[in-house]
Amino acid sequence: MYSKFTIAQKYLHYLLTSSNGKGHGTHSPFVFDFILNVLNDKTVYPDYKKIENIRNELLKNKNTIEVEDFGAGSGVIKTNTRRIDKIAASSLKSKKYAQLLYRVVKYYHPKQIVEIGTSFGITTSYLATANSNSVVITHEGATSILKIAAETFNKLSLSNIQLKKGNFSETLPATIADLRTIDFAFIDGNHRKKPTWEYFELLLTKSNENSIFVFDDIHWSIEMENVWKEITLHPAVTLSIDLFFIGIVFIKKDFKVTQHFSVQF
Ligand SMILES: C[S@@+](CC[C@H](N)C(=O)[O-])C[C@H]1O[C@@H](n2cnc3c(N)ncnc32)[C@H](O)[C@@H]1O
Numbered sequence: 237m238y239s240k241f242t243i244a245q246k247y248l249h250y251l252l253t254s255s256n257g258k259g260h261g262t263h264s265p266f267v268f269d270f271i272l273n274v275l276n277d278k279t280v281y282p283d284y285k286k287i288e289n290i291r292n293e294l295l296k297n298k299n300t301i302e303v304e305d306f307g308a309g310s311g312v313i314k315t316n317t318r319r320i321d322k323i324a325a326s327s328l329k330s331k332k333y334a335q336l337l338y339r340v341v342k343y344y345h346p347k348q349i350v351e352i353g354t355s356f357g358i359t360t361s362y363l364a365t366a367n368s369n370s371v372v373i374t375h376e377g378a379t380s381i382l383k384i385a386a387e388t389f390n391k392l393s394l395s396n397i398q399l400k401k402g403n404f405s406e407t408l409p410a411t412i413a414d415l416r417t418i419d420f421a422f423i424d425g426n427h428r429k430k431p432t433w434e435y436f437e438l439l440l441t442k443s444n445e446n447s448i449f450v451f452d453d454i455h456w457s458i459e460m461e462n463v464w465k466e467i468t469l470h471p472a473v474t475l476s477i478d479l480f481f482i483g484i485v486f487i488k489k490d491f492k493v494t495q496h497f498s499v500q501f
Contacts, residue, residue: 237457246455250480254498264495266488267477274339275479275501281342283365284335290388291331291358294324301380306403306426320356320384327355329424329452333482334359336501337422337450340484341366344448346419350411351375352404352435353425353452357385357397363422364394373398373415375407375425404431408438418442424452429459436467440487443472447487454483468496 238246297320305314329337341349341363347370349363354376364372374397376382382401389397400407404426412418421439423432432451439449454464464483468476474491477484478498 238455243455247480250455250478250498251500254478254480254500256500264475264497266475266486266491267495267497267499270477271499274343275336275499277339277343281335281338283338283362284331286392287334287358287361287365288331290361290391291324291328294328294356294358294384295321297321297324301384303380304378306377323381324356329359329482332501333479334362336479336482338362338366340448340450341370341420344420344446346370346446346448348415348417348419349373350408350415350418350421350439352408352421352423354385354399355381357388359422359424360385360397361388361392361394363420364389364397365392368396370419371396371398373400373411375400375402375404375411377401377403404435408435412438412442415442417444417447419444419447421447421449422452423449427453427456427460429463432460432463433466436463436470440470440472443487445488445490449485449487451483451485453481454478455480 300317300319302315303318305316337359345367349370349372351360351363351372351374354360354374360372360374376385382399386399400411418439423435451464454460467473467485472487473485474488474494475486476496479501
């Protein structure tokens with residue numbers, strides 16, 4: 237993982253070099269439309285408040301839970317005692333990005349959604365709420381965290397979510413084997429090069445001409461920057477949009493040329 241200073245430097249570079257987020261100078265009609273109607277949609281959807289109320293409850297919860305640590309990617313699990321508020325403050329996608337994912341789902345209507353890394357289910361709830369006709373299959377290894385995610389879904393009366401418990405290395409191949417196609421995926425766990433690439437390749441086996449994959453923390457470490465670069469260069473990827481804290485790739489077969497954008501958000 238890069239130091240905070242390095243990430244700040246990289247973020248400044250992104251701000252100075254990315255296109256301005258207004259769509260000017262963007263020669264792709266698809267990207268122009270994305271910037272206008274998704275990225276810059278400032279509507280305050282009523283769903284936002286319902287989900288943010290639950291995030292706020294978690295941010296105030298000083299209880300502790302025993303959490304299995306899947307770090308270093310091994311099958312070996314050690315547990316740590318962690319405070320719920322601290323996890324809520326550090327592990328969940330912020331409201332700005334979770335709400336962007338909500339708008340992506342609301343706009344493009346993906347039906348089969350896969351999330352890798354549920355945590356307390358806040359972003360999952362955004363994805364599931366944005367399109368009630370979708371099914372969100374979300375994956376989490378830590379039992380106590382998963383329990384809180386299930387409570388989140390109950391509080392929001394969300395019934396279009398399937399929770400898969402266990403190490404991604406086992407649960408994800410099983411999920412993908414069962415699916416006919418994957419329209420949208422959010423990859424937000426185990427931020428290292430090898431597993432991220434493996435998840436990408438697995439997801440690709442069930443992609444279609446409208447699939448959208450979102451990768452979290454693409455500038456978090458040299459490994460993540462490298463894997464993000466490799467993903468954008470994969471022949472199946474016909475458009476990539478770097479928003480610094482997340483990267484979005486479109487697997488759209490009907491684009492004539494592959495394009496890569498860095499857009500301010
Ligand atoms: C960054 S959090 C997910 C946050 C969530 N997507 C959100 O925005 O609200 C990543 C989660 O992945 C889980 N995780 C990481 N590596 C894993 C693995 N190899 N198998 C199963 N779960 C894992 C962690 O326990 C953690 O809860």
